[in-house]
Amino acid sequence: MTPQAATTQRALQRETTRRQLVAAGLRVVAKEGFAGASTAAIARATGKAHGTVFLHFRTRDALVAELVAEVGRAMSNRLAELEREAPTLANVLDAHLRALADHEVLYARVLCEATTLPAAARAQVFALQSGIASRLRRAYARARARGEVRDIGSVVLANIWISLTNHYLMNRDLFAPGASVISKCGSALKAQLLELIRP
Amino acid sequence: MTTELCRSCGSCGFPMRTPDDHAGGDPDAEYCSTCAEASGTLKPYDEVVQANADYLVREQGVDLHAARTMARALLASMPAWQGRR
Ligand SMILES: [Zn+2]
Numbered sequence: 001m002t003p004q005a006a007t008t009q010r011a012l013q014r015e016t017t018r019r020q021l022v023a024a025g026l027r028v029v030a031k032e033g034f035a036g037a038s039t040a041a042i043a044r045a046t047g048k049a050h051g052t053v054f055l056h057f058r059t060r061d062a063l064v065a066e067l068v069a070e071v072g073r074a075m076s077n078r079l080a081e082l083e084r085e086a087p088t089l090a091n092v093l094d095a096h097l098r099a100l101a102d103h104e105v106l107y108a109r110v111l112c113e114a115t116t117l118p119a120a121a122r123a124q125v126f127a128l129q130s131g132i133a134s135r136l137r138r139a140y141a142r143a144r145a146r147g148e149v150r151d152i153g154s155v156v157l158a159n160i161w162i163s164l165t166n167h168y169l170m171n172r173d174l175f176a177p178g179a180s181v182i183s184k185c186g187s188a189l190k191a192q193l194l195e196l197i198r199p
Numbered sequence: 200m201t202t203e204l205c206r207s208c209g210s211c212g213f214p215m216r217t218p219d220d221h222a223g224g225d226p227d228a229e230y231c232s233t234c235a236e237a238s239g240t241l242k243p244y245d246e247v248v249q250a251n252a253d254y255l256v257r258e259q260g261v262d263l264h265a266a267r268t269m270a271r272a273l274l275a276s277m278p279a280w281q282g283r284r
């Protein structure tokens with residue numbers, strides 16, 4: 001093997017290990033929550049030595065921020081799949097509900113523990129929410145221009161929707177025991193929001 | 200779950216979908232149009248913090264001071280600003 005090939009292989013190996021750690025981290029979080037996701041537990045889930053974690057993430061906080069970022073990226077990608085020229089409010093709500101349904105267990109964990117997460121991880125949640133809010137704002141402006149909705153302000157609209165979905169997600173064990181709360185309640189929540197802003 | 204459908208801005212993490220999301224409309228640009236000049240050069244740190252804070256204020260009504268703190272925490276976890284506060 002040439003020195004270059006060896007370097008490339010080491011870089012690939014490094015990337016593979018990093019991905020394994022992130023994937024294992026997400027599995028542990030889904031099961032135990034962030035509180036139970038110690039670096040030792042995550043290393044154990046990959047079958048690697050505890051120290052391996054710190055070759056890839058300087059601190060546990062850095063790893064937790066990366067786990068939340070990974071959930072955020074997956075949800076953003078899911079949202080983007082449905083991008084069209086000028087989505088209606090219903091289109092945006094549907095896309096958001098699909099993204100939430102796909103990542104319901106992990107995202108509910110993120111929300112429930114958000115205030116105890118490292119600042120960077122909590123900021124990831126708000127960055128993701130801004131992405132939803134900004135899509136809602138643009139769709140809402142178009143609907144306003146057509147006189148289809150009444151004026152409650154786009155920030156209020158976004159915050160009502162975000163708090164509604166977050167509330168159901170955070171209490172999913174009560175609203176939909178043993179099932180997906182988004183599958184069970186999502187379309188009703190969407191209908192309620194659209195009803196609320198009817199002129 | 201790791202998906203690479205769209206690239207994230209190396210400065211703020213914003214998912215860049217369309218060429219317009221990238222600095223200067225260049226799909227190969229590493230940073231988003233908010234964080235970098237049209238030439239692709241990263242804007243100064245304080246400007247990037249302010250732009251990211253403004254986004255949180257505009258879309259969700261977060262308190263400006265809290266939004267700045269949150270923006271700094273977010274940036275510190277990104278490749279372009281690793282560890283910076
Ligand atoms: Zn950016």
